[in-house]
Amino acid sequence: MRHAEPEINAFLKSRRAALDPAALGLPAGSTRRRVRGLRREEVAQLAGISVDYYTRIEQGRAPAISDPVLDAIARALRLTPAEHTYLRNVAQPRRRQRGDQGPRARVRPQVRQLLDALDDTVPAFVYGPALDILAWNRLGGLVSFDLAAVPEADRNAALLTFLHPDAKALHPDWERLAEEMVAALRAEAGRRPQGRISEVACRLLDHSPDFRRHWEAQAVTERTSGTKRVRHPLVGELDLTYEVLALPTDEGQVLCTYTARRGTRTAEALRELAALPALPALPALPAGAPV
Structure with missing residues (x-):
């Protein structure tokens, strides 16, 4: 990844700044705080390590940091499980997987068969490393962009979210979607810092101020379930629930399904879409877009 400083530096600084010293029972001190959140010495105290050692860790100058030390820092900073995993990944390069420099990942025929079996009622996609969209069923294509018209190298959820001019119109909750997308991408970067994720x-x-704003927030999450609204040009607004299911046989690949509660307008709209013999797809990424 391209950074001006070690990844651990910006991450730990942001987590320190996010904490309220008073909420942790820390005294205000005799001098006025010059920065938001916790000072380095306060994190070191809470983690039970020396200030010098914590400073070297935060600056990326401490080799071979042990798991107990990282666990103590995670507790001191009140990290979530996803943030804790990210800290371990960026602090211990030996844990990080090598980025995929080879051909784009492929989906097994058995997984494609599963996608087709879901087609009548469940929009579904297979995502690969760096949020690449590797496969989808027909119903999935009807509630998303015209992925078949997008060059394979540009079929990526993050690229479409931030660079497609119609993305904000398609997703009424675009800001929340963008935040979740970047947080998931950063978690992926912790595991595979080179290759496709870097690209x-x-x-x-380079091309999205919105992405830069969210990336600098240093948020980290693993998307496993949630809700998404889609403003469809033909059937109106869809309120969907998604589940992300890892495919253990296929490293880095997940199956993402979208469903609606029975009896809702969204469930009816999905049936309407599935019954259509043909449907103009939603817009593709325009030719010449900076991706």
Whole structure:
């Protein structure tokens, strides 16, 4: 990844700044705080390590940091499980997987068969490393962009979210979607810092101020379930629930399904879409877009 400083530096600084010293029972001190959140010495105290050692860790100058020390820092900073995993990944390069420099990942025939079996009622996609969209069923294509018209190298959820001119119109909750997308991409970067993830992130840093704003927030999450609204041009607004299911046999690939509660307008709209013999797809990424 392209950074001016070690990844751990910006991450730990942001987590320190996010904490309220008073809420942790820390005294205000005799001098006025010059920065938001906790000071380095306060994190070191809470973690039970020396200030010098914590400073070296935050600056990326401490080799071979042990798991107990990282666990103590995670507790001191009140990190979520996803943030804790990210801290371990960026602090211990040996844990990080090598980025995929080879051909784009492929979906097994058995997984494609599963996608087709879901087609009548469940929009579904297979995502690969760096949020690449590797496969989808027909119903999935009807509630998303015209992925078949997008060059394979640009079929990526993050690229479409931040660079497609119609993305904000398609997603009424675009700001929340963008925040979740970047947080998931950063979690991926913690595992695989090179290869496709680097290419996608660098393109977005170059061409999307919105992406830069969210990336600098240093949020980290693993998307496993949630809700998404889609403003469809033919059937109106869809209120969907998604589940992200890892495919253990296929490293880095997940199956994402979208469903609606029975009896809702969204469930009816999905049936209407599935029954259509043909449907103009939603817009593709325009030719010449900076991706």
